Amino acid sequence: MAMLGKRRPPRPASGHSGLARSPGAKAPPSESAAKSDGAAPLVIERLAHDGRGVAHNAAGKTVFVSQALPGEQVVVGVHVTRKRFDEAHIKTQLTTSSQRVTPPCPHFGQCGGCDLQHLDITAQRAHKREVVTELMARQGITLDAVAAINGSREGYRRRARLGVKVDGSGNVLLGFRAPHSHRLVDIQQCHVLVPPLQSLIAPLRQLLATLEAPRLVGHIELVATENETLILVRQLKEHTQDHSRWRRFAEQQRVRLGAWVGRDAPTLHWVGAAPQLVDSLTLAGWDNDRGATQSEVVLNLHFSPGDFLQVNAEVNQKMVAQVVAWLAPKKGQPVVDLFAGIGNFSLPLAAAGAKVYAVEGNPAMVERITANADYNQLTVGAQQADLNDAATVNALLSEQPIEALVLDPPRNGAEVICQAVGRHKIPKIAYISCDPATLARDAAHLVHAGYRIKQVAVADMFLHTAHMETLMLFEYEG
Numbered sequence: 001m002a003m004l005g006k007r008r009p010p011r012p013a014s015g016h017s018g019l020a021r022s023p024g025a026k027a028p029p030s031e032s033a034a035k036s037d038g039a040a041p042l043v044i045e046r047l048a049h050d051g052r053g054v055a056h057n058a059a060g061k062t063v064f065v066s067q068a069l070p071g072e073q074v075v076v077g078v079h080v081t082r083k084r085f086d087e088a089h090i091k092t093q094l095t096t097s098s099q100r101v102t103p104p105c106p107h108f109g110q111c112g113g114c115d116l117q118h119l120d121i122t123a124q125r126a127h128k129r130e131v132v133t134e135l136m137a138r139q140g141i142t143l144d145a146v147a148a149i150n151g152s153r154e155g156y157r158r159r160a161r162l163g164v165k166v167d168g169s170g171n172v173l174l175g176f177r178a179p180h181s182h183r184l185v186d187i188q189q190c191h192v193l194v195p196p197l198q199s200l201i202a203p204l205r206q207l208l209a210t211l212e213a214p215r216l217v218g219h220i221e222l223v224a225t226e227n228e229t230l231i232l233v234r235q236l237k238e239h240t241q242d243h244s245r246w247r248r249f250a251e252q253q254r255v256r257l258g259a260w261v262g263r264d265a266p267t268l269h270w271v272g273a274a275p276q277l278v279d280s281l282t283l284a285g286w287d288n289d290r291g292a293t294q295s296e297v298v299l300n301l302h303f304s305p306g307d308f309l310q311v312n313a314e315v316n317q318k319m320v321a322q323v324v325a326w327l328a329p330k331k332g333q334p335v336v337d338l339f340a341g342i343g344n345f346s347l348p349l350a351a352a353g354a355k356v357y358a359v360e361g362n363p364a365m366v367e368r369i370t371a372n373a374d375y376n377q378l379t380v381g382a383q384q385a386d387l388n389d390a391a392t393v394n395a396l397l398s399e400q401p402i403e404a405l406v407l408d409p410p411r412n413g414a415e416v417i418c419q420a421v422g423r424h425k426i427p428k429i430a431y432i433s434c435d436p437a438t439l440a441r442d443a444a445h446l447v448h449a450g451y452r453i454k455q456v457a458v459a460d461m462f463l464h465t466a467h468m469e470t471l472m473l474f475e476y477e478g
Contacts, residue, residue: 422449
């Protein structure tokens with residue numbers, strides 16, 4: 001037990017460690033990977049929703065091919081065989097799509113993130129709009145047009161969690177998980193992080209190599225705001241000497257340092273005073289019937305570690321502005337914001353003149369919304385409620401007249417709300433979704449209840465990945 005959490009002496013590499021391989025190394029074949037689909041080439045017909053190429057073999061069976069693009073002719077190796085489809089990788093690429101580009105990140109193909117880097121950015125965004133259109137069509141809904149909300153830079157991610165692991169040879173690895181695996185990919189850089197976070201990777205790697213007990217570090221979370229760069233260390237057990245090393249590192253790098261200490265019920269400890277974490281929304285102004293049109297509206301939303309924060313600040317601001325423009329609230333117009341978080345939509349709508357009532361499942365978020373409204377000198381009512389409970393939702397929607405409803409649910413969507421809302425004939429609904437499949441399901445409920453889709457926009461919140469945010473405006477027509 002004396003060695004618990006401490007570095008073991010390095011030993012010669014031998015055998016398989018269970019961790020990610022070096023760049024260019026091939027994965028060992030699984031039992032189902034022992035065969036490839038012969039030497040017959042496949043033609044990639046389209047992209048699946050997750051960005052893999054879709055083809056059919058000679059027997060007509062569907063084959064999903066990683067990193068393959070439409071129109072390409074490839075010879076594949078099948079690494080997973082299932083009853084209805086196979087999963088494969090490219091062994092030989094015979095033709096190359098004009099949409100294929102050189103991935104900007106050297107870790108592409110090993111790291112589990114940014115799996116569309118081989119596809120031209122314009123084509124990535126077109127694919128995401130096509131996914132939304134197809135999923136809606138499966139529900140019998142035809143979209144006339146899908147607008148785009150895009151960011152202007154590739155280094156966009158202001159929040160990330162890096163895993164830490166000590167391998168069997170005593171080497172400390174820092175990075176992200178491999179695709180569909182718990183294996184950790186040791187990274188040297190991350191192309192999508194904002195510059196202040198990118199610049200911390202190399203120093204962090206150097207620091208981890210000097211720790212006495214690196215096994216006591218579970219992961220490291222990086223957060224960048226306009227005025228702070230924050231490192232949060234998941235420290236499984238306190239270690240005095242390593243704590244001193246972390247403190248010196250934070251001073252040298254001029255970052256704020258916190259640690260979640262403990263295995264089962266970790267508590268947050270700050271080095272120095274706790275920082276004031278602020279997400280600023282700078283939005284184009286509007287006439288809110290309270291005076292002259294403002295040229296710009298700046299809102300400051302305070303948050304704490306663990307609170308939900310969109311990773312792409314630029315795209316988030318554009319999404320918020322789009323929702324405010326769609327709803328165009330008049331002075332005093334009652335708007336209810338469900339799954340309100342820290343007030344990402346509530347506060348801008350209140351600043352535009354709406355009478356906003358925010359609802360959240362997490363009591364801490366309700367406190368955060370109230371505090372943020374007070375800080376920005378806005379009035380926002382807020383309460384905690386279980387938004388997955390039908391009786392609670394019906395009571396909530398019946399309490400007061402509602403002229404517009406904002407829905408910004410987690411990935412599992414807002415089915416209970418969309419099943420109930422038709423009975424209340426709310427004139428407008430703005431739905432912000434991070435999962436187009438659950439959005440399509442919920443949209444079908446709303447259309448069946450008499451709503452019509454008036455506007456659709458796909459926001460490229462997560463460049464180089466198949467993930468997206470989708471905004472929809474529904475209006476009740478009976």
